[in-house]
Structure formats: structure tokens, C-alpha cells
Amino acid sequence: MISKEQIAHDLTMVYLNNRYGVNVEGYFSVSDGDGSGNIDTKKFPHITEIKYKKVGTGEKGFLGLEKKVKVEDGYQSDDIIDELVCEYYQTYNRILKRLDK
Secondary structure (H helix, E strand, O other), X not given: OOOHHHHXXXXXXXXXXXXXXXXXXXXXXXXXXXXXXXXXXXXXXXXXXXXXXXXXXXEEXXXXXXXXXXXXEEEOOHHHHHHHHHHHHHHHHHHHHHHOO
């Protein structure tokens, strides 16, 4: 028999996959066998894709505005992973409690 913990984990993964799965936006129409449309699929960034931010250099540039340079600021996936982990534990614990009823 499968443990409650495994069931809770599996259901949590189903929930998170549904919540954070690929986001598809757009439209598509078919008329008399001809189709047309525009579909845009958005996915999470690759796990190693660098996130950048602009920081001031202290130098004055055009019109007296401070010059800025792009510097690495972690990974684009960091905030997403933090949110996923937090929601995973919240969902897992809630499902586990429901299985105890």
C-alpha cells in the first residue's frame, strides 16, 4: 500500500503542475477547414539563466544622469523556486492533514 506521505507528495505535484504549468495564451480559429491564430507559450526560465540589475556607477552621463551598468543578481529562477518550495510545503501539509481525516 502507498503511504499517506507518498499520496500527499503526488497530489502536491499534481497541484503545483496545474498551478505553475506552461502558460498558453492566444487565439485560434477554424473555418471551413482553414485555421489561423496566434499562440504564445510562456515557460519558466532555465534554472541557470542569470538575472541582472542595473546599478549606478557614480559617474554622470548624458544630461547629468548617473551612468548605470548591468550586474549579475542571482538567477531568474530564484524567486520562482522560493515560491514553489513554500507552496509545496503548504500544499503537502494541508493534503496530509486531509488524508488523516
